Amino acid sequence: MQHYRKIDDALYWVGANDRRLSLFENVHPLRHGVSYNAYLLLDEKTVLFDTADWAVGRQFIDNVTALLDGRDLDYLVLNHVEPDHAASLGEVLLRWPQVKLISTAKAIQFLDQFGFRLSPEQVETVKEGDERSFGAHTVTFLSAPMVHWPEVMVTFDKTSGVLFSADAFGTFRALDGKLFADEFDFERDFLEEARRYYANIVGKFGPQVQSLLKKVSGLDIRFICPLHGPVWRKDAGWFVDKYVRWSAYEPEERGVVVVYASMYGGTEQAAEALCAKLAQRGVVNTRLYDVSTVHVSDLISDIFKYSHLALASVTYNMGLFPPMHALLEDMKALNLQNRVCALVENGSWAIRSGALMTEALSELKNMTLLEPKVTLTSALAPDSDAQLDALADALAASVNQ
Numbered sequence: 001m002q003h004y005r006k007i008d009d010a011l012y013w014v015g016a017n018d019r020r021l022s023l024f025e026n027v028h029p030l031r032h033g034v035s036y037n038a039y040l041l042l043d044e045k046t047v048l049f050d051t052a053d054w055a056v057g058r059q060f061i062d063n064v065t066a067l068l069d070g071r072d073l074d075y076l077v078l079n080h081v082e083p084d085h086a087a088s089l090g091e092v093l094l095r096w097p098q099v100k101l102i103s104t105a106k107a108i109q110f111l112d113q114f115g116f117r118l119s120p121e122q123v124e125t126v127k128e129g130d131e132r133s134f135g136a137h138t139v140t141f142l143s144a145p146m147v148h149w150p151e152v153m154v155t156f157d158k159t160s161g162v163l164f165s166a167d168a169f170g171t172f173r174a175l176d177g178k179l180f181a182d183e184f185d186f187e188r189d190f191l192e193e194a195r196r197y198y199a200n201i202v203g204k205f206g207p208q209v210q211s212l213l214k215k216v217s218g219l220d221i222r223f224i225c226p227l228h229g230p231v232w233r234k235d236a237g238w239f240v241d242k243y244v245r246w247s248a249y250e251p252e253e254r255g256v257v258v259v260y261a262s263m264y265g266g267t268e269q270a271a272e273a274l275c276a277k278l279a280q281r282g283v284v285n286t287r288l289y290d291v292s293t294v295h296v297s298d299l300i301s302d303i304f305k306y307s308h309l310a311l312a313s314v315t316y317n318m319g320l321f322p323p324m325h326a327l328l329e330d331m332k333a334l335n336l337q338n339r340v341c342a343l344v345e346n347g348s349w350a351i352r353s354g355a356l357m358t359e360a361l362s363e364l365k366n367m368t369l370l371e372p373k374v375t376l377t378s379a380l381a382p383d384s385d386a387q388l389d390a391l392a393d394a395l396a397a398s399v400n401q
C-alpha cells in the first residue's frame with residue numbers, strides 16, 4: 001500500500017520509515033527509528049531523486065509505482081550512494097530498466113564497488129554546475145564532497161526552489177505521517193536526534209559542511225529536502241543556523257557536560273560533588289553521565305552542544321578506562337574542538353588517567369585545559385573538598401565569562 005506526501009505542484013516524498021533497525025550504521029542506537037527519504041518529480045520526464053535502504057524497499061517501490069501510475073521512470077538522480085539510500089537501486093533497475101542514472105563519476109565508481117554493474121548507456125555523469133531540464137523543471141548539480149562521503153552532490157531545482165540536500169539537514173527519528181518540519185514541534189521532537197545525527201555522522205566534516213553552506217547561501221531555497229527526517233518549507237534559517245554552529249564546532253549553550261568513568265564509586269562521587277559545587281555557584285546548565293552506561297553517540301552529541309567538558313576517570317591497567325578511552329578517540333575522530341575542559345583523575349596506584357586524558361585532549365584543536373586538576377587516590381579524602389572547590393571555581397568563572 002502506497003504512502004506518499006505531496007511537497008509542491010509536481011514533487012512528492014516517496015520515502016519510507018524503519019522503526020525496527022536498532023543500530024544505524026550498526027553503531028548508533030535508534031530509539032525512534034529513521035526515515036529514508038526519496039522524492040519523485042512528475043514533469044514531462046519522471047525523475048526519482050535517490051532510492052532507499054533495502055529494509056524499506058517494498059514500501060519505497062510501492063510509493064513510486066503508485067505515483068507513476070503506469071508511466072515509465074525516465075531518470076534517477078543519485079545524490080548519495082551510501083547503501084541506506086542506494087540499496088534499492090537494483091529493484092528500480094528491474095522495474096524500470098530503461099531509467100537513466102544521473103550522478104557523479106565517483107558515485108558510479110562506488111556503485112560498481114557495491115556490485116551494481118552499470119553499462120555506460122545507463123549512466124550520465126554530472127559535475128558542479130551542470131544542468132538538466134526535465135520539462136518545466138531545470139535542476140543544477142552542486143558537489144558536496146564529504147557531506148558525508150566523497151561522491152556526494154546536492155541538486156537544486158531552479159524552477160521550484162527545492163534543494164535536495166543529501167545527508168545535510170538530516171536527522172534520526174522516523175516520520176509519522178507528518179513530513180514538514182513545521183508539522184512537528186521540531187525543537188521538542190527532533191532537535192536532540194538531529195544533533196546526535198549531525199555530530200556522529202557528519203561532525204568530522206565541519207569544513208566541508210561550511211563549504212556547502214556557503215555554496216547554497218545565494219540560492220533562493222523554498223524547500224530543503226534531506227535524505228533523513230522532515231522537509232523544511234518554513235523557518236529553515238533556524239535549522240541552518242544550527243548547522244553553521246555545529247560545523248564551526250561552536251557550542252550552542254554555555255554549560256558543562258560531566259562524564260565520569262568509575263569502577264567502585266570513588267570517581268562517581270567526585271563527579272557528583274563537582275556538579276553540586278557548580279550548582280552552588282549558579283552553574284545549573286550541566287549534564288552528568290556515566291561513560292559506561294550512556295552510549296558514546298549521546299555523549300558526543302552533548303559535547304557538541306555545550307561549551308565546557310569535565311572528564312573524571314579512574315586509571316585502568318595503568319591506562320585509561322576503556323569506555324573513557326573510546327570517548328576521547330571518538331572526539332578526536334569527529335574533529336571536536338574549541339571546548340574548555342576540566343579533569344579529575346583517580347587511581348589506587350600509579351595514577352595515569354590525568355596525564356593520559358591531557359595527552360588525548362592535546363591532540364584536539366583549540367581545547368583549553370583548566371587548572372587545577374583534581375586527584376583522588378581511590379575515594380574522596382579530606383583534601384578532596386578543597387580540590388573540587390578550586391576546580392568548581394575555575395569552571396564557574398569560565399562558564400560565566
Ligand code: FEO
Nearest residue numbers: 082084148167227
Ligand atoms: Fe544517510 Fe551518508 O547516508
